[in-house]
Amino acid sequence: MLVVSLMVCLQHSAMRFKTRKKLASLSAQQLADIGMTKERQKMELAQASVKGFVVDLLAFFKK
Template identity: 50%
Template structure:
Protein backbone atom coordinates (compact mmCIF):
# COMPACT_ATOMS: atom_id res chain seq x y z
CA UNK A 1 0.00 0.00 0.00
CA UNK A 2 2.89 2.35 0.78
CA UNK A 3 4.41 1.74 -2.67
CA UNK A 4 1.11 2.63 -4.35
CA UNK A 5 0.88 5.81 -2.30
CA UNK A 6 4.44 6.81 -3.19
CA UNK A 7 3.86 6.16 -6.89
CA UNK A 8 0.64 8.15 -6.76
CA UNK A 9 2.48 11.06 -5.12
CA UNK A 10 5.23 10.87 -7.75
CA UNK A 11 2.63 10.94 -10.52
CA UNK A 12 0.94 13.97 -8.93
CA UNK A 13 4.28 15.82 -8.64
CA UNK A 14 5.14 15.05 -12.27
CA UNK A 15 1.77 16.39 -13.41
CA UNK A 16 2.30 19.58 -11.38
CA UNK A 17 5.79 19.99 -12.91
CA UNK A 18 4.42 19.58 -16.45
CA UNK A 19 1.61 22.04 -15.75
CA UNK A 20 4.06 24.62 -14.47
CA UNK A 21 6.22 24.17 -17.58
CA UNK A 22 3.14 24.67 -19.78
CA UNK A 23 2.32 27.87 -17.89
CA UNK A 24 5.31 29.52 -19.55
CA UNK A 25 3.48 29.56 -22.90
CA UNK A 26 0.24 31.10 -21.56
CA UNK A 27 -0.66 34.58 -22.73
CA UNK A 28 -1.54 37.47 -20.42
CA UNK A 29 -5.20 37.23 -21.40
CA UNK A 30 -5.27 33.51 -20.61
CA UNK A 31 -3.65 34.20 -17.22
CA UNK A 32 -6.39 36.70 -16.45
CA UNK A 33 -9.03 34.18 -17.52
CA UNK A 34 -7.54 31.66 -15.08
CA UNK A 35 -7.46 34.26 -12.31
CA UNK A 36 -3.66 34.38 -12.07
CA UNK A 37 -1.80 37.60 -11.48
CA UNK A 38 1.56 38.17 -13.13
CA UNK A 39 3.29 37.79 -9.75
CA UNK A 40 1.55 34.47 -9.00
CA UNK A 41 2.42 33.20 -12.47
CA UNK A 42 6.07 34.12 -11.97
CA UNK A 43 6.08 32.39 -8.58
CA UNK A 44 4.74 29.19 -10.15
CA UNK A 45 7.21 29.41 -13.04
CA UNK A 46 10.08 29.68 -10.58
CA UNK A 47 9.00 26.28 -9.21
CA UNK A 48 9.16 24.71 -12.69
CA UNK A 49 12.65 23.32 -12.24
CA UNK A 50 14.23 20.15 -10.96
CA UNK A 51 14.72 21.82 -7.59
CA UNK A 52 11.00 22.69 -7.47
CA UNK A 53 10.11 19.13 -8.47
CA UNK A 54 12.26 17.65 -5.69
CA UNK A 55 10.80 20.16 -3.25
CA UNK A 56 7.29 18.97 -4.17
CA UNK A 57 8.35 15.35 -3.72
CA UNK A 58 9.71 15.93 -0.23
CA UNK A 59 6.93 18.24 0.94
CA UNK A 60 4.30 16.79 3.23
CA UNK A 61 0.72 17.93 3.33
CA UNK A 62 -0.35 19.95 6.35
CA UNK A 63 -3.78 19.42 7.85
CA UNK A 64 -6.36 21.15 5.65
CA UNK A 65 -3.83 22.00 2.94
CA UNK A 66 -4.20 20.96 -0.69
CA UNK A 67 -1.10 20.35 -2.74
Protein backbone atom coordinates in the same frame (compact mmCIF):
# COMPACT_ATOMS: atom_id res chain seq x y z
CA MET B 1 0.67 -0.17 -0.06
CA LEU B 2 3.69 2.10 0.45
CA VAL B 3 4.78 1.56 -3.15
CA VAL B 4 1.33 2.54 -4.42
CA SER B 5 1.41 5.72 -2.32
CA LEU B 6 4.84 6.57 -3.65
CA MET B 7 3.71 6.09 -7.25
CA VAL B 8 0.63 8.29 -6.70
CA CYS B 9 2.84 10.97 -5.15
CA LEU B 10 5.21 10.84 -8.13
CA GLN B 11 2.32 11.11 -10.58
CA HIS B 12 0.85 14.15 -8.82
CA SER B 13 4.21 15.87 -8.64
CA ALA B 14 4.93 15.16 -12.30
CA MET B 15 1.54 16.58 -13.30
CA ARG B 16 2.16 19.78 -11.29
CA PHE B 17 5.61 20.07 -12.89
CA LYS B 18 4.15 19.77 -16.41
CA THR B 19 1.38 22.24 -15.62
CA ARG B 20 3.88 24.78 -14.32
CA LYS B 21 5.95 24.41 -17.49
CA LYS B 22 2.86 25.07 -19.63
CA LEU B 23 2.18 28.31 -17.74
CA ALA B 24 5.10 29.91 -19.58
CA SER B 25 3.20 29.81 -22.87
CA LEU B 26 0.01 31.51 -21.63
CA SER B 27 -0.84 34.99 -22.85
CA ALA B 28 -1.82 37.85 -20.56
CA GLN B 29 -5.50 37.34 -21.51
CA GLN B 30 -5.33 33.64 -20.70
CA LEU B 31 -3.72 34.40 -17.34
CA ALA B 32 -6.51 36.87 -16.59
CA ASP B 33 -9.08 34.22 -17.54
CA ILE B 34 -7.74 31.83 -14.92
CA GLY B 35 -7.24 34.57 -12.35
CA MET B 36 -3.46 34.50 -12.27
CA THR B 37 -1.23 37.56 -12.15
CA LYS B 38 2.16 37.89 -13.84
CA GLU B 39 3.83 37.82 -10.42
CA ARG B 40 2.10 34.56 -9.49
CA GLN B 41 3.05 33.13 -12.89
CA LYS B 42 6.70 33.97 -12.23
CA MET B 43 6.51 32.32 -8.80
CA GLU B 44 5.03 29.15 -10.29
CA LEU B 45 7.59 29.08 -13.10
CA ALA B 46 10.38 29.33 -10.54
CA GLN B 47 9.09 26.07 -9.07
CA ALA B 48 9.17 24.35 -12.47
CA SER B 49 12.63 22.90 -11.97
CA VAL B 50 14.12 19.71 -10.61
CA LYS B 51 14.51 21.42 -7.24
CA GLY B 52 10.85 22.46 -7.30
CA PHE B 53 9.85 18.90 -8.20
CA VAL B 54 11.76 17.49 -5.22
CA VAL B 55 10.33 20.13 -2.86
CA ASP B 56 6.86 19.23 -4.12
CA LEU B 57 7.51 15.55 -3.41
CA LEU B 58 8.76 16.27 0.08
CA ALA B 59 5.73 18.48 0.83
CA PHE B 60 3.46 15.58 -0.14
CA PHE B 61 5.21 13.27 2.32
CA LYS B 62 4.94 15.79 5.15
CA LYS B 63 1.13 15.65 4.87
